[in-house]
Amino acid sequence: MRSCSAECELLTPGSLEAVLCLLHDEPGLWTPIAGGTEIMVLYGAGKLTERKFVSIAVPELREITEDGGWISVGGGCSFTQIRRHVGIQKHFPMLAQCASWLGGIANQNRGTIGGNLANASPAADSPPALFAYGAELELISARGKRRIPYEEFHLGYKKTALALDELIGTVLLPKRFDDSLRYVRKVGTRNAQAISKICMAATATVKHGHVEEIRIGMGSVAPTPLRLAATERALMGTELTDAAILNVVIWEARRALASETAPIDDIRSTAAYRTLVAGNLLEEMLRTFAGAAR
């Protein structure tokens, strides 16, 4: 450990209300820590700049509930909880799948969905599925609650819509994708315990061979996890069942994708590879959907 525990302070208020009060009374002073799978890595490497932490591992944030048309996942739910939840497996299988791809078993036991989103890594595993499933977030503070579409959460590299006194209370998933076509893929540095070089999830409705609705999320191709709005626009209404037309659609979609992504060279991969493979995944998705629609 390259950090010194004596230099750090950790509060464990024990209840959601007490945590929110603390964050409200001293905004910006306390860094929330849930599973710690990100913070403790930085701590071990001596790269953690924060010194004051408040544990948000409280029971109120750890519930998954099904209510009418929605499944609500508490921000403190672990990926193990998510991957094992029968309702999520049934209605949002790509989210369960992404949860199973995240880190190792220990990471899945400790790491939370709220932490995964608030940490805001462009390479995070759960965001693409949340985009594809039209997720919404309920942000909570001592001041009250507000609900936003997940698309409005990421504002820039490691910048989110969370105010200093806010936490991710709930991730809300509408149960309206059971009949959608779906595509999900993670390209990691290896098959397990890997950070994504690129990851993608999509849902679509194809009627009479034409795209009626499509939602695509992608990671590691921009400073934030990205919903591919331009690519979706380019695909809306297009025909997938004619082979010659499909080639044109793919070409147009690749072009739209290139217009809204800006991958970089980093320690895990190269911009050139990411650009190429993002396009290949998009093509694989369209061919999969076309095959299913025929």
Place this chain on the structure above:
Amino acid sequence: MQSERVVGQPVFRKEGLAKVLGAARYIDDLSMPGMIYGATVRSAIPRGRVLGIEFSPGIPWDEFTIVTAKDIPGKNYIAMINNDWPCLVDGVVNHPQEPILLLAHPDRHLLPQAVAAVHVRYEEMSSVHSIEESERGRTIIWGEDNVLKSYLLEKGDVDAAFAQPDIIIVVGEYTTGAQEHLYIENNGAIAMYDEHAGVTLWGSLQCPFYAHKSLMAVTGLPEDKVRVIQVETGGAFGGKEDYPSMIGAHAALLAMKSGRPVKIVYDRAEDMAATTKRHPSRTRHRTAVTKDGKLLAADIELCLDGGAYSTLSSTVLSRATIHSGGAYFWPNIRVRSKAYATNTPPHGAFRGFGAPQALFATERHMDRVAKAVGLTPEEFRRRNLLLTGETTSTGQVIRQQIDLQGWMERALDCANYREKKARFDRENPDGVRKKGIGFAVFLHGSGFTGSGERYLNSLVGVDATAEGRIRVLVSSTEFGQGTNTILCQIAAETLGVDYDVVEMAPPDTGIVPNSGPTVASRTAMVVGRLVQSAALGLKQTLIASGLLGERYLTEEFQAAAKAHIGKHGGLCSMSRYQAPPDVYWDDQTYRGEAYAAYAWAVYVAEVTVEVTTYSVAVDDFVALQEVGRVLNPVLATGQVEGGVAQGIGYALYEKVSWDRGLMKNNQMTNYIIPTSQDLPKIRVYFEEVPFEHGAYGAKGIGELPMDGPAPAILNAIAHATGEDFNAIPLLPEDIAERLAAGAPAAQEMATV
């Protein structure tokens, strides 16, 4: 040969129970009364002069023990072949992460801050960071020409062979990258100093007497005032051959200055950035072959990147040079090899020791030569593989009964090679998943090269304790590979007693004789043989003394041993190395018996290259080898499986990202090794041709499995894709760059 009771049986590991129960104590589990903790201030530049060292305020410096090169009582080097590797920087820095200054304090949590608060001012000098830059020689960083060592191996008349008419000439260049050992336990040591006893070092290490030699040099203490004890060691792979002498010397210097026991244990980031790796290489082959596919001549130029100091590079280069010819008969061969200096932490020993680099080039090249003469890889190899009675590239006559052609056929059959090859050729054009199958045939010399074993002059003992237990006395160490188990098996077999009553004496230089370093696949063959002979001596002593009959039970043997000890005060038998007869080696011309024996192998890899992501999956792996007598089938199989996994990592995953000599990805998140989810079933087969001078016929096995996977896999990828990839590690990014050279989207548009 199958009549033994203990040898050849899958007996349990001697230390296995303690490891499984968590009772085994590694270096960081140990504590000494009054012990304090050490840390290392390292260079931040690749090359330059140290102008000054400043200690920032805010740290209680008076509480710290501080050691610089000025505090070294003896010589400022790690005692190796050339003694050019400084223990601590004295004025000049030659690579990033070079140790400059040592700190020790009772509170280990204060050390990272203290290390960060030491500011070293430098005058930077130009530095060298690749074989090519070093070869160009614009900046000279070592000796007169940056060449740490060079060899010339020559057999026959190479130039005349290339001048013949009607031959085909095939050329190729092959490169391999650095590789990190990634043993589970990082480097660590504890040293204690006492005016009367001298220095005692406990360490996670392979070679107690190497550390002993270096500590004598650094401390200036005599032989009997330096004692080195190996503690349970969590993996090594060659990475704990030389570096423990460094960290051990550092701990000793701090202990001498502070007067207290000092522990230094690296964390993963420091271990990966500062300690040794496998030598990167570049090999150029020029091959003359007849139109009917008979090899005529090889002209090979092999270069290694040795890093900033010569350390073990000359011996790694030597093994690479000798293995360059592979398992083939060459009427004419020339190998010119050089190890170049670069401003990188010195590259060191790593399982295979130069052979994986050389054999990657040779076995990749042989597939290309086969193609050039219009033969299949297997038919081309069949025509050229070494036969008993033929000579290797050093002119060594193969006396052992080998059957490389038959072993190749067996391995190919096990892999269902021919049927799969035909099927993949048929199915590949349509799919986005391209399948391929490829193989490599290779060899690995057991034991030290040439006259090395004679210089080592190893000594081992077998003794009995007053309680009637039998002990094996060697400096050969256990670090996961099975030394304890096989040596006890050999002793138990020879003595005619139960395996359970035989144990290893503590690996302590104050107790055990010098049986040489635990390296070079020499423990089973060389040390094992000496254990066999020492055990035989012990048994004969008891029989000759009349205390033991010709037939006896274990308890009777133990009673006889106790009686002997009661009468004579002890019972011990020693055995010293003797070279096998008719062995000739010339260090100058590189002619003669390079190794007492070779292990042989044929590895077959089946892969899928997925062209959506350009990723490679190894789907099936057949590893067939002839390693002499297999002493313990479970351990031997484990050695092969582990070596193959490490070889798959070497070929497809493990890439050290360098930034001017500094490893940037010094964390397991970004230095990628394969997990169980990335590995195929590894199917292990043995052929056994007992070697008469090895223990119960054993030859070396530890390094062999590291040599074959990379060329077999790259040959399979060439089959799958039709593209020649000649560099490892081969990552999806590299495959993408080649396969997607034309923009796919644009091409598709053209077809609409």
